[in-house]
Amino acid sequence: MKLLVTGGAGYVGSVVTAHLLEAGHSVVVLDDCSTGHADAVPHGARLIVDTLRDAAETVLASDSFDAVLHFAAKSVTGESVRRPGFYWEQNLGHSLALFDAMRRADVRRIVFSSTAATYGDPERTPITETDPTRPVSPYGATKLAIDTALASYADLHGFGAVSLRYFNVAGAYAGLGERHDPETHLIANVLAVAAGHAPEVKIFGTDYPTADGTCVRDYIHVADLAQAHLLALGACAAGRHEVFNLGRGSGHSVWDVVKACRDVTGHSIPVSLTEPRAGDPSVLVASSRKITDELGWKPTRDLHDMVADAWALIQRA
Numbered sequence: 001m002k003l004l005v006t007g008g009a010g011y012v013g014s015v016v017t018a019h020l021l022e023a024g025h026s027v028v029v030l031d032d033c034s035t036g037h038a039d040a041v042p043h044g045a046r047l048i049v050d051t052l053r054d055a056a057e058t059v060l061a062s063d064s065f066d067a068v069l070h071f072a073a074k075s076v077t078g079e080s081v082r083r084p085g086f087y088w089e090q091n092l093g094h095s096l097a098l099f100d101a102m103r104r105a106d107v108r109r110i111v112f113s114s115t116a117a118t119y120g121d122p123e124r125t126p127i128t129e130t131d132p133t134r135p136v137s138p139y140g141a142t143k144l145a146i147d148t149a150l151a152s153y154a155d156l157h158g159f160g161a162v163s164l165r166y167f168n169v170a171g172a173y174a175g176l177g178e179r180h181d182p183e184t185h186l187i188a189n190v191l192a193v194a195a196g197h198a199p200e201v202k203i204f205g206t207d208y209p210t211a212d213g214t215c216v217r218d219y220i221h222v223a224d225l226a227q228a229h230l231l232a233l234g235a236c237a238a239g240r241h242e243v244f245n246l247g248r249g250s251g252h253s254v255w256d257v258v259k260a261c262r263d264v265t266g267h268s269i270p271v272s273l274t275e276p277r278a279g280d281p282s283v284l285v286a287s288s289r290k291i292t293d294e295l296g297w298k299p300t301r302d303l304h305d306m307v308a309d310a311w312a313l314i315q316r317a
């Protein structure tokens with residue numbers, strides 16, 4: 001297939017692009033490099049550096065694309081609380097520009113990066129796709145609005161759309177890993193201490209209602225996530241919008257992550273215990289049963305693999 005990947009210079013988009021190329025697809029990446037890096041785009045893909053709003057129309061009209069994989073977004077929860085207007089404009093505004101350009105170019109298949117943040121503070125775990133969506137941050141709200149827009153475009157314009165709601169993505173693949181600045185994600189921050197880039201890692205909150213008092217998350221390897229995108233691409237059915245959760249169905253606390261990083265790196269990794277971070281739910285664990293039952297997806301890598309792969313990449317740098 002000829003594919004347009006938005007956000008393909010970012011962490012997840014670059015790894016998925018590598019998998020798409022390996023599967024024999026042809027890829028054009030549209031990315032403004034606001035949080036991504038041109039040198040992360042795998043060889044074999046063509047990069048166009050521009051925003052969705054300014055370039056989606058021209059790019060889609062310039063060739064006959066079969067489908068779009070849409071990763072481009074601003075995705076730092078805390079920043080979204082401080083700058084909600086920016087998040088609505090960048091995420092929803094630019095996505096609508098993309099969807100209208102797709103409609104005009106008659107490209108109606110799309111796989112979209114949604115998020116566990118659409119659920120907010122869950123009433124129960126594991127979270128299923130039919131559970132209530134009550135986002136607690138502007139970031140989650142913008143992603144939920146894009147999911148809702150896709151359902152409308154499926155109904156009205158015959159889009160075949162899949163929203164993949166990722167839980168916590170980690171790990172590295174083929175030399176591609178997390179390079180956010182500033183980095184907010186836990187595993188990357190803990191490994192930065194082992195690499196000597198920071199003196200200690202802050203643990204945000206030790207009084208949550210969990211077994212060890214720290215937050216529990218469902219970590220998924222970025223390469224397992226990439227496989228799900230290949231399956232989702234084959235499952236885009238005209239006139240339908242489907243939502244799938246993507247996690248491993250098992251939770252790890254912040255302490256579990258620190259211990260896994262100590263095991264893998266052999267570094268003592270000093271920590272400091274600090275106040276909770278605003279807006280962090282205590283437990284987020286996915287039920288990924290739907291995508292396993294309907295598309296046959298199964299994760300193959302665990303927390304140790306995620307930490308080991310991310311660490312191997314840091315050591316190569």
Ligand SMILES: NC(=O)c1ccc[n+]([C@@H]2O[C@H](COP(=O)([O-])OP(=O)(O)OC[C@H]3O[C@@H](n4cnc5c(N)ncnc54)[C@H](O)[C@@H]3O)[C@@H](O)[C@H]2O)c1
Nearest residue numbers: 007009010011012032033034035036051052072073075169
């Ligand atoms: N990493 C996670 O744990 C996680 C979890 C849930 C959902 N997601 C979603 O997955 C997607 C990818 O996340 P990531 O961690 O790779 O983020 P990232 O910041 O590394 O990648 C996003 C990419 O989109 C580009 N971009 C942003 N706004 C753009 C615009 N308006 N026009 C063109 N390009 C633009 C950036 O330059 C960047 O390369 C995002 O949509 C994010 O919301 C990520």
Ligand SMILES: O=c1ccn([C@@H]2O[C@H](COP(=O)(O)OP(=O)(O)O[C@H]3O[C@H](CO)[C@@H](O)[C@H](O)[C@H]3O)[C@@H](O)[C@H]2O)c(=O)[nH]1
Nearest residue numbers: 115116117167168184185186189202203204215277280284
């Ligand atoms: O330096 C740090 C960084 C994080 N944490 C904690 O570690 C956990 C995980 O945090 P982080 O890695 O920042 O991920 P989340 O805030 O859970 O958010 C990620 O996972 C969500 C889905 O679960 C997605 O919606 C988001 O896009 C994605 O950034 C949370 O309890 C944080 O409070 C720390 O204690 N110290």
